[in-house]
Amino acid sequence: MAEFKEISPNASGAAKLTNWFENRFPTAFDAYRVHMSEYYAPKNFNFWYIFGSLALLVLVIQIVTGIFLVMHYKPDAAKAFESVEYIMRDVPWGWLIRYMHSTGASAFFVVVYLHMFRGLLYGSYRKPRELVWIFGCAIFLCLMAEAFMGYLLPWGQMSYWGAQVIVNLFSAIPFVGPDLALLIRGDYVVSDATLNRFFSFHVIAVPLVLLGLVAAHLMALHDVGSNNPDGVEIKGPKAPKDAKGKPLDGVPFHPYYTVHDIFGVSVFLMVFTAIIFFAPEAGGYFLEYNNFIPADPLKTPAHIAPVWYFTPFYSMLRAITSEMMYALIACVVGAAGLAVMRFKMPSLFKAVIVGAAVAVVAMMLAIDAKFWGVVVMGGAVIILFFLPWLDQSPVKSIRYRPDWHKYLYAVFVINFVVLAYLGVQPPSELGGRVSQIGTLFYFGFFLLMPWWSRLGEFKTPPDRVTFDAH
Numbered sequence: 001m002a003e004f005k006e007i008s009p010n011a012s013g014a015a016k017l018t019n020w021f022e023n024r025f026p027t028a029f030d031a032y033r034v035h036m037s038e039y040y041a042p043k044n045f046n047f048w049y050i051f052g053s054l055a056l057l058v059l060v061i062q063i064v065t066g067i068f069l070v071m072h073y074k075p076d077a078a079k080a081f082e083s084v085e086y087i088m089r090d091v092p093w094g095w096l097i098r099y100m101h102s103t104g105a106s107a108f109f110v111v112v113y114l115h116m117f118r119g120l121l122y123g124s125y126r127k128p129r130e131l132v133w134i135f136g137c138a139i140f141l142c143l144m145a146e147a148f149m150g151y152l153l154p155w156g157q158m159s160y161w162g163a164q165v166i167v168n169l170f171s172a173i174p175f176v177g178p179d180l181a182l183l184i185r186g187d188y189v190v191s192d193a194t195l196n197r198f199f200s201f202h203v204i205a206v207p208l209v210l211l212g213l214v215a216a217h218l219m220a221l222h223d224v225g226s227n228n229p230d231g232v233e234i235k236g237p238k239a240p241k242d243a244k245g246k247p248l249d250g251v252p253f254h255p256y257y258t259v260h261d262i263f264g265v266s267v268f269l270m271v272f273t274a275i276i277f278f279a280p281e282a283g284g285y286f287l288e289y290n291n292f293i294p295a296d297p298l299k300t301p302a303h304i305a306p307v308w309y310f311t312p313f314y315s316m317l318r319a320i321t322s323e324m325m326y327a328l329i330a331c332v333v334g335a336a337g338l339a340v341m342r343f344k345m346p347s348l349f350k351a352v353i354v355g356a357a358v359a360v361v362a363m364m365l366a367i368d369a370k371f372w373g374v375v376v377m378g379g380a381v382i383i384l385f386f387l388p389w390l391d392q393s394p395v396k397s398i399r400y401r402p403d404w405h406k407y408l409y410a411v412f413v414i415n416f417v418v419l420a421y422l423g424v425q426p427p428s429e430l431g432g433r434v435s436q437i438g439t440l441f442y443f444g445f446f447l448l449m450p451w452w453s454r455l456g457e458f459k460t461p462p463d464r465v466t467f468d469a470h
Contacts, residue, residue, distance in 0.1 A: 035222055040235070040250030041257055042228035044467040048122075049226075049257075050264030051115035057265055058108045059214065063207065065101040073153070075199035077192035080155035081294045099280040105147055106286045107272060109309035112140060120387075121409065123396030124227040130388040132224065135217040137385045142210045144310070144381070149202040151307060152195060156291030161304045163198075164190045169317070172371040189297065230465045231396030240464065249465045285424070303426045311423025312416050313377045316442065318427060319435035320373035327440070328372070329361050335447075376439065383446050390446055393453040395461055402456030408445075415441050 007019040022029045072091050074083040087094035116136065119125055125133035152163045167190065171181040186193030225235045233239055234249040241247055251257075281287040285308045290301050306314050320328075336357035340350045364372065398406060419438045422431045 035218075036254040036258070037252055039222060039253045040247050041226045041253050042230075042232075042234050042465050043249060043251045043256075044228050044230060044465045045226075045257065045260065046229055047264070048114075048118040048229075050261055050268075051111045051118060053261040054111040054264060054268050055108065055115055056214070057268070058104050058111060059210075061100060061104045062108065065097050065104065066203070068097045069101055070203060075153070075196055077155065077195050077295075080153065080195060084154045096276070099276045102287055103272065103276050103280055103282075105150065106282070106307070106309065107268075108143060109147070111268075112143060113309075116140070116384075117413070119227075121398045122227055122229055123231055123391065123393070123398075125388045126227075126231075126391065126396050127388070128224045129221075129227060132217060132220045133388055134385055135213055135220055137381075139210065139213045139217060140384070141381060142206055142213060146202060146206045146210065147307070147309065149198040149206065152190075152198045153202065154291055155195065155295045156288075157293045157295055157299075157301055158288045158290040158304070160190055160295035160297070161301055162306055163194065165304055166306070167194075169370070169374050169377075172368060172374055174367060174371065177371075227396070228465055229397055229399060231400070231461055232463070232465050234465065249467075305424045308420060308424060311421070312419040313380050313423075315419040315423040315435045316380050316439045317373040317377040318423075319432065319439040320369050320376050321432070321436075322369045324436050324439075325364055325369050325372065327436070329364055331440075332357055332360050332364070376443075380442060383443070387446070387449075390449040391453050392450045393458070395458050397461070400459040400461050402458065404456060405453075408452070411441075412445050 004023045005019060007016060011019070069087065072083060072087050072094065074080055084098070087098050089095075091097075119133065119136070148163075148166065152159045167181055167184050170184060171177040173180060182188065184194075184197070185191070186197050225233070228234070232249070234247040239247055239249065275282065275286075281289075288307075305311065336353050339353055393401060395401060398409065415438045419435060419442070422435050422438075425431055
């Protein structure tokens with residue numbers, strides 16, 4: 001048992017109360033010191049570093065508003081749509097809670113995409129932060145599952161038919177596909193059983209996994225320390241420290257970055273509330289017009305599309321046609337030929353590569369393009385997990401890479417936005433061609449990264465972080 005800390009009888013009431021709690025709950029105060037007041041973060045953080053705390057804020061908003069929505073929502077196919085209307089029209093402030101939750105879903109993906117892009121810019125996935133990145137990608141996958149399952153719950157036209165389309169994609173998996181789709185739906189079509197399944201996962205199962213991953217992400221981050229725009233380690237054995245062993249290039253997270261984050265939170269909440277009060281549907285991007293119509297299994301909407309944050313991956317799914325398969329086969333054959341001709345390796349390894357390429361090509365010709373579309377859509381997310389090993393650049397931060405790397409990253413962002421836009425548009429020949437080119441560029445960006453990330457003239461990173469006081 002730890003010894004009680006004594007305090008002066010002349011101390012203030014607040015100090016005495018704090019001392020009373022600290023003596024009886026020292027673990028909490030130790031955690032506060034480790035993760036806040038004595039956690040040293042690089043002193044050159046910029047505005048890109050507010051999106052992690054904003055993601056945590058939106059997570060809290062979603063949990064709190066979700067609790068209030070569940071109080072009045074009925075997970076019943078016959079009553080779900082009416083219960084949402086009841087929340088919007090009759091529950092005191094119900095419209096506000098519902099709009100906070102629906103807008104929060106889009107806000108979540110906005111801040112997470114920006115948070116991930118910051119990691120991409122500054123190499124926050126590089127050694128020793130590989131596990132931090134992997135936990136972050138797992139959080140992203142959980143968010144996608146949570147958003148997809150929650151999207152069905154209003155039981156509107158787009159919710160119903162969107163779920164029907166996405167779940168049917170699983171039936172394209174050879175051998176187990178139809179049974180897997182049946183297991184997910186709980187019926188031969190999206191029905192009351194599907195709604196109950198999705199409700200239980202959306203409210204209980206996925207949030208528990210999500211909270212565990214968020215805790216693991218933060219603990220892993222604080223164990224290895226935060227990255228910074230220079231990519232310089234402030235806590236390494238060669239990093240300058242004071243007499244007490246504190247890094248000279250760091251500042252305590254509290255109060256310096258808590259104030260920094262409070263400013264970011266203030267700006268975010270102003271934008272967030274403006275959207276809630278003046279444009280909660282965001283022109284049909286946050287809440288589609290068809291979702292204000294009750295689900296009708298007998299009437300298919302003219303155009304079915306997922307919510308905007310899924311549309312880049314949906315565009316990649318639609319891009320994989322029978323014609324596109326030949327381009328993918330050419331890529332597989334070209335990659336195998338390049339590996340055999342350019343790299344020195346034993347003949348056995350070359351034979352294995354050629355054999356694997358032949359097997360993959362045979363599978364691509366034998367299995368329907370719909371299945372490969374699902375593979376590409378899933379692979380577009382899974383490939384992010386391997387980013388720490390794909391990037392072979394000698395420096396972490398974009399600041400010290402060749403200038404053309406910055407232009408390549410800019411093209412990648414533009415390509416992602418174009419794919420997102422095409423995903424909400426009805427299929428067209430021109431849009432299909434652009435989606436196919438965008439899909440090839442997306443995967444080429446990552447798969448060719450071991451090659452292009454080493455090219456060019458790199459600047460020498462500084463020994464200490466660069467920082468201008470303001």
